[in-house]
Amino acid sequence: MSQSSRRAYRRGLSRELVIDAALALTAERGLDGWSMRDLTSHLDTSLSVIYHHVGDRERVCASVVDRIFTEMDLVIDGSDWRTLLRTVLSAMIEHLVVYPGVAAWLLRNGPQTEQLLPLLDAGVTRMLDAGWGEEAAIAYSFAFNACLGAIALGDQDLGATGAGLAGLGQLIESQPSVGSGAARMRVMVARFTGDVTERAAARRDYCRYTLDRVLGGLEARLREIEDARPAPS
Template sequence: MSSGSRRAYRTGLSPGVIIDAALALTVERGLDAWSMRDLAARLDTSLSVIYHHVGDRDRVCAAVVDRVYAGMDLNIDEMDWRKLLYGVLSAMIDHLAHYPGVAAWLLRNGPQTEELVPVLDAGVARMLDAGWGEESATAYSVAFNTCLGLIALGDQQVSGTDPGLAGLLHLLETYPSAGSGAKQMQQMVARFTTDDEGLAATRRDYCLYALDRVLDGLEARLNQLTNRTTTAR
């Protein structure tokens, strides 16, 4: 190819503009569903420009996750461990629903981005202050990963060959000897097979319910730990 026929790529890009484009692709397709070539095409630039300003795909994805968390209004000054966790995780449930794939990325990689370090530090510190001791980080991660797992599950799209929850609903509706337990499950599953707006609300309610129950369980465990400490004295 002669120099005269080379494509004139867009110039003057900054890391911020590149991350803006990657974030937009994440909203449209999901974090795992776009490639670096897709990003370069969106920006009308070359891969080398992206590598120069931000880095490889791992670095771009980490920067996207940081940008997502920077957009959350998190109160990490709350001193009560349960209130802090509920505030952070309920905000995460609402916010990450708009950025498919980010929850799954966090499950795979952990909170290894700059925006998440202060959140982690504050959360585990409150657990330590409350008396969790050596279980502080484990208890924190159980609450965090439970919510991430449910968000990531909600991000999954049913393939053309999978019946999805509609298949389960049909089975429960037509099973000849379904009892009260199956009927109760049928009512719940039906809420997950509604229109997009109703589905989003159902997923949110489900995640918040799970968060409350996880925190209830953790609080019961903390009572065991503190009672054990009191008895030992």
């Protein structure tokens, strides 16, 4: 390709426009549902132009994740560790549903983005200030990973006939003699395999339940740490 052709390919494109396109593909197909070829086709450009403006696919994905967290407009203020975690994780539960696959990407890669590093620093610092000591980083990571896991689970097609929870529901239905425990599970499964609106509501409720239980467990653990400290002499 000549120098003039390369300039023509790059004309009118920018880093922001490349990320815009990748974000749109992520909302439509999920983060793992599009390729760099799909992205170049969407932008009517070449792979070299994508590399020039952003980088390889992992850099594009990291930039998409950064953009998503920018959209959340999170404010890192003087809140304590509990408030910070609840605010950030609640926002993730509401926002990442629009972008399937992002939670799974974060589970695989950790917060390797420019937007998330300051958040990580602030969160772990709040936990150190609260007395978590050597457990500060692992407790912070546990809270994020537990909620990301719940969100990522919701990205799966749990309502597919004969698979996943739908298969479990069919199995329970086929056993009329099951007891109250399986019957209660059937009620839950019905929510996760119902219509689109019901599935979305069930997913959010499950993620919020996970967040509440995680924060409750962390608060109990911090009390144990505080109780185990030697009394001042």
